[in-house]
Amino acid sequence: MNVNLWKRCETLIKHVDQCWSITTGNTGPLRTLKSSRQVPFRPPMSFCVQRYFHVQSIYLSNRAKVSSExxxxxxxxxxxxxxxxxxxxxxxxxxGRLFAVVHLAGFQRKVTVNDIVVVETSSYPTVGTRVKLEKVLLVGSKDFTLLGKPLLSRSVVNIEATVIEKTLSSMLISFLMLRRKRVKKTRMQKRQHTVLLINSIEVAHIEN
Incomplete structure (x- = not known):
């Protein structure tokens, strides 16, 4: 064993003896060393202390269960x-006036009654058809707001719209040029749009 380490162990044992004598009133050492290579004495934890920690852990676990309930x-x-x-x-x-956030053609739109929404798609039916918007993310009024995770139930919210027009967008021009390659390309296109009119937003009762 290293000498410095052994000296530190001796000083630690002396300090433990002093604490023992102060707490118990006994002037004798806790344990005498017989040889220079003996391992310092470390008193074991008493049964009462172990039982105290065990009872306290059970008490804390029961208290956590009661608090969670x-x-x-x-x-x-x-x-x-x-x-x-x-x-x-x-x-x-x-x-009040209800509002809702709906999912239309890959985008989220905030709508209210009598709003006109332009959707970049042609999948909707002919003009005059009444459709139901089922992907509703949020609906609210001046007093409350219902938020879906991610969507609200179809039995809670009912949003109806009417297709009023199917038209094309304005001309979109895209130009491509590569320097020193003699590449110049111009592309013009029009995208198909569908115009919807929001007719009604209705909210039903919520079940517990």
Missing amino acids: VTETEGIQRSQEIVQAVNSSINSEDL
């Missing part, structure tokens, strides 16, 4: 109160 019950009560408040606001006459 309390938070779950409080969350359920809070959600029920919110659902009741939203249903009462839906039943009221002063609901």
Whole structure:
């Protein structure tokens, strides 16, 4: 064993003896060293201390379980109160102007009643057809907002629109030129657009 390490062990044992004598009142050393190569004495943890830590760990685990159950019950009560408040606001006459965020042709659009939306696609049917927008991400009023994860249920929100026009966009010109390659290309195109008129936004009652 290294000499410096052994000296440090001796000083540590002396310090432990002093603490032992102060706490218990015994003036004798805790354990005497017989040889210079003996490992310093390390008193084991008593049974009462082990039992205390065991009982405390059980108490803390039970306390965490009780607190989690309390938070779950409080969350359920809070959600029920919110659902009741939203249903009462839906039943009221002063609901205000509803708005919604819908997914149309790869883009999210915020719409309200009597809005005109231009969609860059030709997949919709002929002019005058009434369609239902089913991909609704959000709907709200002046008092509440319902947010889907990611979409709201079809039984909760109903948004209807009418196809009023199918036309082409303005001329789009794209020009390509490569220097010192004698490459010059001009491309002109028109994209197909469908114009929708939002007729109604309706919100049904929410179930608990």
